Amino acid sequence: MKTPAPPAILLLALLLSGPGGVRAQPKSEQSLSLSGGLYAASGFGTNFYTSGRYDYFIPGGHYFVEGSLGVGSLQSKVIGSVTKARIFTSDNLVTYEFTFAYDYAPGGALPFFMFGVGGVREGQETHFAGVIGLGKRIPLPGFLGSNALGFRYDIRDQVLSQRINNGDPFIVHNIVATLGLQIYF
Amino acid sequence: MSAFCNIRPAILAAALLCAPAAPLRSQDTPVKPPAETPHVPLINLNESVAFEVCPHTGMMGGSGTFGLKLLMTYSSFSLELAGEQVIGHTANLYPISINAVLNLATHGRLIPYGAVGAGLWMTVPVNALGAETVSTLGINFGGGARYFITRSFGVRLEAKQYFTSISDPRGLKNNLLFFQEFSIGATFLFH
Numbered sequence: 001m002k003t004p005a006p007p008a009i010l011l012l013a014l015l016l017s018g019p020g021g022v023r024a025q026p027k028s029e030q031s032l033s034l035s036g037g038l039y040a041a042s043g044f045g046t047n048f049y050t051s052g053r054y055d056y057f058i059p060g061g062h063y064f065v066e067g068s069l070g071v072g073s074l075q076s077k078v079i080g081s082v083t084k085a086r087i088f089t090s091d092n093l094v095t096y097e098f099t100f101a102y103d104y105a106p107g108g109a110l111p112f113f114m115f116g117v118g119g120v121r122e123g124q125e126t127h128f129a130g131v132i133g134l135g136k137r138i139p140l141p142g143f144l145g146s147n148a149l150g151f152r153y154d155i156r157d158q159v160l161s162q163r164i165n166n167g168d169p170f171i172v173h174n175i176v177a178t179l180g181l182q183i184y185f
Numbered sequence: 186m187s188a189f190c191n192i193r194p195a196i197l198a199a200a201l202l203c204a205p206a207a208p209l210r211s212q213d214t215p216v217k218p219p220a221e222t223p224h225v226p227l228i229n230l231n232e233s234v235a236f237e238v239c240p241h242t243g244m245m246g247g248s249g250t251f252g253l254k255l256l257m258t259y260s261s262f263s264l265e266l267a268g269e270q271v272i273g274h275t276a277n278l279y280p281i282s283i284n285a286v287l288n289l290a291t292h293g294r295l296i297p298y299g300a301v302g303a304g305l306w307m308t309v310p311v312n313a314l315g316a317e318t319v320s321t322l323g324i325n326f327g328g329g330a331r332y333f334i335t336r337s338f339g340v341r342l343e344a345k346q347y348f349t350s351i352s353d354p355r356g357l358k359n360n361l362l363f364f365q366e367f368s369i370g371a372t373f374l375f376h
Binding site for chain 2: 029056058059065067096098116117119124125126127128163169
C-alpha cells in the first residue's frame with residue numbers, strides 16, 4: 001500500500017519546481033546588462049553606482065564568465081564637511097571586474113555565486129581587488145513582447161588593500177548592491 | 186513406382202538441406218562497410234583566418250594585472266596585440282606589445298603555444314607630485330595554452346618573462362629589470 005506524500009513535501013516540490021518553467025533562461029550564449037545601485041566605499045560613504053556587464057554562458061547554463069565596468073562616486077559629506085580633507089585627486093570611482101560564476105539552479109530559487117578579481121580606481125589611484133558575490137538572473141519571458149529580456153540583482157564585496165596618505169595599508173570591503181535589466185542574445 | 190516412393194523422403198530431405206543454402210549464397214556478394222564519418226576537430230586553425238579576443242588577469246612581480254589581447258591566427262602562426270595594466274602601490278605600469286605566437290597544435294581543444302614580442306612600457310606614478318610618466322622599450326617571451334570548451338570560447342593560461350632597461354635620472358647607467366607574469370583568462374574565437 002502506497003503511503004501518500006506528506007503535504008509539506010508536495011508543497012516544497014511545488015515551490016522549487018514551479019518557477020522552473022517560467023524562469024528558464026533563454027537558450028542564449030551571451031547577455032548584456034545595465035545595472036544601477038549603491039556602492040558603499042569603506043570609510044567614504046555610500047553613493048549611487050552604475051554598471052554595464054557582459055556575460056558568456058558556458059553550455060549547460062550552470063557556469064558563466066563576466067566582464068563588467070562600473071562608475072560611481074566617492075563623495076563623502078562627513079569628510080567634506082568635518083575634516084575638509086581631500087584624500088583623492090577627484091571623487092570619481094571606476095571599477096572593472098572579471099569574474100567566474102556558478103549557478104546551481106539557473107531556473108530555481110537559489111542565487112548564483114561568483115568570484116573573481118577587479119580593479120578599483122579611486123581618483124588616480126588604482127587598487128587590485130578580489131571580488132566575491134551573489135546574484136540572481138530572472139528571465140522575463142514575454143516582457144515588452146520579447147523573450148530575450150531578464151531582471152538581475154547582484155550583491156558583491158570588493159576586498160582590497162588601501163593606503164591613505166602613505167600610512168600603513170589596511171584591508172577594506174567595499175559593498176556593491178545593484179539591480180538591472182539584462183538582454184540575452 | 187514403389188522404388189520412387191521409397192526414395193521420395195530422401196529427396197525431400199536433400200531438398201530441405203539444400204534449400205537454405207540458396208539465400209545464404211546471395212550474401213556472398215561483397216558488401217561495402219558503412220562509411221566512417223570523418224572526425225571533425227572542435228577547433229581547426231587551418232580552416233581560415235581566425236580572430237581571438239582574450240581578456241585576462243594575473244600577477245606580475247607581486248602586483249595584480251588586467252589586460253586584453255587581440256589575436257589574428259592562421260594555422261600555426263598568430264599575430265598578437267596586447268595591452269595591460271599592472272597595478273602597483275606607487276605606480277601603475279601599462280605594457281603595450283606586439284607579439285608573434287607559434288601555435289604548437291592547430292587541431293583539437295588544447296592549443297599550446299610559445300610567444301615572443303616587444304613593446305612600449307609606460308610607468309605612471311600614483312600620488313607622486315611632479316612625477317612624470319616614464320616610457321621604456323621592453324621585450325618579452327613566454328608560453329601558455331588555450332583550452333577550448335566550445336568552438337568559440339576557451340580558457341587561456343600563460344607565463345611570460347619581461348625585460349626592460351631603465352636609465353637612472355642622471356643618465357649614468359642603465360638598469361636591466363626582469364619581471365615574471367602569470368595570467369589566466371578567457372578567449373573568444375571568431376572565424
